[in-house]
Amino acid sequence: MNFEQMMKDMYHHMAFGSQDKIREIIFLLSDAGNVPALIHCTGGKDRTGFVTAIIQLFLGVHYESVMMDCLKSLKQNLID
Numbered sequence: 001m002n003f004e005q006m007m008k009d010m011y012h013h014m015a016f017g018s019q020d021k022i023r024e025i026i027f028l029l030s031d032a033g034n035v036p037a038l039i040h041c042t043g044g045k046d047r048t049g050f051v052t053a054i055i056q057l058f059l060g061v062h063y064e065s066v067m068m069d070c071l072k073s074l075k076q077n078l079i080d
Contacts (some may be wrong), residue, residue: 014050025051026058049073 001009028034039055041047049070056066 010046011050014047022051022054026055029055 025039029037039048039051053066053070056069057063
């Protein structure tokens with residue numbers, strides 16, 4: 001399997017195989033006693049970025065703004 005396919009599979013799993021975990025995160029963040037919150041993972045870009053994007057969209061941030069932020073982060077990670 002090539003790297004590109006592996007990444008596509010990983011993102012597909014994050015979107016469609018992790019609904020319970022995403023629901024749990026949204027539920028926890030809906031309690032004012034749990035915010036502010038630190039969201040992180042091992043690498044701090046793929047899973048963290050995905051969950052952060054979902055939260056932003058859920059809160060009404062425009063899709064274009066979320067995408068621009070994601071692309072900016074991806075570009076920065078390629079440079080680092």
